[in-house]
Amino acid sequence: MGKVGKEAVVGEPIEHLLVEKLSDPHTMEQLVRLLDKLENVTFLLDMLENFLRRGPEFADSINELVILLRQSLSRPEYVTRFEHALTALQRMQEFLDSPQVQELFKSDVLDVRSVQTIGKVSRSLLQASKETMETGTKRVGIIGLMRALSDPEVQPALNFVLNFARHLSKEISNA
Structure with missing residues (x-):
């Protein structure tokens, strides 16, 4: 056709x-x-x-922003603030480019599993601290420990460590 x-x-x-x-x-x-x-x-x-x-409204807003920036840049205190911000950014860049930070990025410290483990340790520390405060100090009397371990000043730390070990074990087994 x-x-x-x-x-x-x-x-x-x-x-x-x-x-x-x-x-x-x-x-x-x-x-x-x-x-x-x-x-x-x-x-x-x-x-x-x-x-x-809304194009004209956008154009008016951009125009007002340009006017505001021009006025602000003419004030010495804003120029000083801008210079300080720029200096801070340069220092941050130098820090991030440093061999130490680059090595940190390459290490397992920032690995997701490491961060999760640190979270588990932190939760365990907090829980152990809470339980230690709630239950008070208990005498930990294992015959194999020296008399120094039964010292009342050592008992709060020993209770804390045992609670921490128990909760850390729970966190690790739940992983």
């Missing part, structure tokens, strides 16, 4: 060409894909329309 540009050949009704075009499998596939995404397309068009409608 011959067509010249977008116009139908003389004598061929436009409806017939439309039906023929809509019957094409490729066209049908594209229409189905478009219909599937119609909600997203509508949403995007609404957002674009709102953005364009």
